[in-house]
Amino acid sequence: QKEVEQDPGPLSVPEGAIVSLNCTYSNSAFQYFMWYRQYSRKGPELLMYTYSSGNKEDGRFTAQVDKSSKYISLFIRDSQPSDSATYLCAIQDSYGGSQGNLIFGKGTKLSVKP
């Protein structure tokens, strides 16, 4: 079983829809959870991060972590065409050490149609 699983999509939604993106992970030692957004021909940019179970909100984006189920989600409200990108989850099992501990999902490609 891979350490981080993410549905690659593609996911296509109409403008204004609520989008739900998800990842599952296998190692309960993971403590830090991040979402990156990657536009075509660009590097990933950090969108959200959290280190505890529960919800974290930032504008139209909400990151949700359920450690008991080893499941993380990113919700996008009132989706816009500018949200069209690939979304990658990233999970880390330690802090203050090496980036070798950061595991990325393969990304979900999202398209928001006007």
Next chain:
Amino acid sequence: KAGVTQTPRYLIKTRGQQVTLSCSPISGHRSVSWYQQTPGQGLQFLFEYFSETQRNKGNFPGRFSGRQFSNSRSEMNVSTLELGDSALYLCASTRTSSGGEKLFFGSGTQLSVL
């Protein structure tokens, strides 16, 4: 504040050649990580440098190497290129704060091996 700068943006090489990619991190960031991104494998960790020392290494053959200079700029080198080395090579610098270590990516170098 300037972001992570990677040069060149695009490269075309032939099998057997070698290539050197360059990365300038965000000012003040001392850790630089390199990733390979392909459609099939997603983002895969190559190595990380901190204060001119390799701190961690991913599961790549010895043809992939890197170094970091005293000004935190980093280079990675791939020798004896193979067709399978065609990928987007991303560099990221790290800011450590509460909630985990946050990576800031450059736009990458798109390498095509013919």
